[in-house]
Amino acid sequence: xxxxxxxxxxxxxxxxxFDATMIVAGSMxxxxxxxxxxxMLKDMGSAGWLLAAWVITGFMTLTAALSYGxxxxxxxxxxxxxxYLKAAYNPFIGFLYGWSFFAVIQTGTIAAVAVAFAKFAGYxxxxxxxxxxxxxxxxxxxxxxxxxxxxxxxxxxxxxNTRGIESGKWIQTFFTSAKxxxxxxxxIAGFIxxxxxxxxxxxxxxxxxxxxxxxxxxxxxxxxxxxxALGAMASAMVGSIFSSDAWNNVTFIAGEIKNPQKNIGLSxxxxxxxxxxxxxxxxxxxxxxxxxxxLAFAKDNRVALSASEAIFGSSGTIIIAVxxxxxTFGCNNGLILAGARVYYTMAKDQLFFKKAGTLNKNIVPExxxxxxxxxxxxLCLSGRYGDLLDMVSFIVVIFYVLTIAGIFILRKKYPTxxxxxxxxxxxxxxxxxxxxxxxxxxxxxxxxxxxTWPGLIITLLGIPLYYLAVRNKNSTS
Numbered sequence: 470x471x472x473x474x475x476x477x478x479x480x481x482x483x484x485x486x487f488d489a490t491m492i493v494a495g496s497m498x499x500x501x502x503x504x505x506x507x508x509m510l511k512d513m514g515s516a517g518w519l520l521a522a523w524v525i526t527g528f529m530t531l532t533a534a535l536s537y538g539x540x541x542x543x544x545x546x547x548x549x550x551x552x553y554l555k556a557a558y559n560p561f562i563g564f565l566y567g568w569s570f571f572a573v574i575q576t577g578t579i580a581a582v583a584v585a586f587a588k589f590a591g592y593x594x595x596x597x598x599x600x601x602x603x604x605x606x607x608x609x610x611x612x613x614x615x616x617x618x619x620x621x622x623x624x625x626x627x628x629x630n631t632r633g634i635e636s637g638k639w640i641q642t643f644f645t646s647a648k649x650x651x652x653x654x655x656x657i658a659g660f661i662x663x664x665x666x667x668x669x670x671x672x673x674x675x676x677x678x679x680x681x682x683x684x685x686x687x688x689x690x691x692x693x694x695x696x697x698a699l700g701a702m703a704s705a706m707v708g709s710i711f712s713s714d715a716w717n718n719v720t721f722i723a724g725e726i727k728n729p730q731k732n733i734g735l736s737x738x739x740x741x742x743x744x745x746x747x748x749x750x751x752x753x754x755x756x757x758x759x760x761x762x763x764l765a766f767a768k769d770n771r772v773a774l775s776a777s778e779a780i781f782g783s784s785g786t787i788i789i790a791v792x793x794x795x796x797t798f799g800c801n802n803g804l805i806l807a808g809a810r811v812y813y814t815m816a817k818d819q820l821f822f823k824k825a826g827t828l829n830k831n832i833v834p835e836x837x838x839x840x841x842x843x844x845x846x847x848l849c850l851s852g853r854y855g856d857l858l859d860m861v862s863f864i865v866v867i868f869y870v871l872t873i874a875g876i877f878i879l880r881k882k883y884p885t886x887x888x889x890x891x892x893x894x895x896x897x898x899x900x901x902x903x904x905x906x907x908x909x910x911x912x913x914x915x916x917x918x919x920x921t922w923p924g925l926i927i928t929l930l931g932i933p934l935y936y937l938a939v940r941n942k943n944s945t946s
Contacts, residue, residue, distance in 0.1 A: 493740025538734025644799025700916025
């Protein structure tokens with residue numbers, strides 16, 4: 470235990486509390502908040518339940534972040550959640566997480582965020598507009614020009630991050646600061662343009678959960694019974710949980726953070742709190758400027774665009790396009806920067822490609838960055854990244870629950886271990902999170918199985934890979 474708590478000496482600690490907080494907030498805010506509320510409204514059909522879903526998600530995110538503070542203080546080293554799972558359970562559980570992380574959780578998110586950047590660049594460059602005419606065939610695949618731009622963005626950000634942590638830090642700080650300021654600016658403008666007539670209409674039946682459909686331009690309202698309502702809430706929260714994910718990325722780079730025992734836990738709290746407040750206020754702005762049915766059936770689910778046009782007029786389209794491009798670019802930098810550190814730590818345990826466990830002259834895992842880049846680019850070309858991400862929330866929450874349960878396990882295994890920070894509200898808040906997370910997963914299994922089995926299959930594919938890795942490790946030792 471004593472050797473586990475030492476900071477990873479291979480990396481150079483250069484990031485302070487502000488930098489770490491920017492990584493938390495910047496990795497969380499991508500394209501989701503601008504889009505997912507449309508599908509959430511289709512599932513639940515009311516303003517009250519929409520905000521309730523975001524409040525529940527915010528509570529879960531903050532609770533998990535505060536709980537992770539204890540783990541990050543105990544294990545202030547590169548790898549984050551992979552390290553925590555390995556310590557609490559065994560290398561096998563840690564590997565399953567690391568494999569899922571590489572196969573789709575991190576790389577799929579990088580691909581989806583990069584394509585979102587390219588799609589919204591289509592407002593300025595028509596050839597990137599997501600239309601059939603802007604495609605070509607390559608080796609039997611139909612490729613969109615936006616996918617190529619997404620790949621270029623991923624490669625460029627990967628290259629920048631191979632130049633050292635300082636390069637990635639400045640990009641993260643600049644773009645995260647820019648998007649936080651622009652989001653707060655949009656929120657302030659939304660409150661200035663607050664339309665009480667629209668707000669009142671949207672809150673006529675705030676707690677009647679109903680499924681919305683659009684048939685030939687006619688909006689149909691289908692009231693939901695208790696069981697179906699619970700399933701609808703779980704389905705809706707797939708969007709809000711995806712939008713609020715990646716907050717734990719800062720734990721992956723613990724070896725490069727100054728005073729990690731203190732700064733990681735504090736940055737998790739500050740970053741998730743800032744983003745949670747922004748997400749709630751953004752949804753209030755949506756409901757205060759655009760009628761409910763228009764939000765639910767906004768073109769391409771772009772609810773933020775509808776709100777921005779209501780606030781700023783025709784120039785709102787350009788404003789939102791720029792905001793999303795800034796948000797997604799900064800988000801991807803944080804994801805790329807942090808993700809490679811997980812593969813580095815796995816390689817050190819001889820459970821990943823050996824070269825991923827080496828650092829270049831700039832003291833960053835360059836090979837791990839490029840293998841992550843390759844996987845993300847493949848997912849860009851596959852065109853299936855969106856489907857994978859919709860379905861991976863189930864697995865993400867399972868691993869969050871397992872990790873928070875690990876706090877209880879580690880307290881029993883190492884009762885006298887040094888804990889510079891202890892989980893806030895322990896044991897009540899961690900237990901509440903676990904119950905909520907388990908309930909979310911059970912509801913998805915029952916009512917939305919299409920959101921569960923693909924992610925589960927991806928994770929289970931890691932079982933034979935683990936035993937292959939162990940056999941290779943034993944043969945070379």
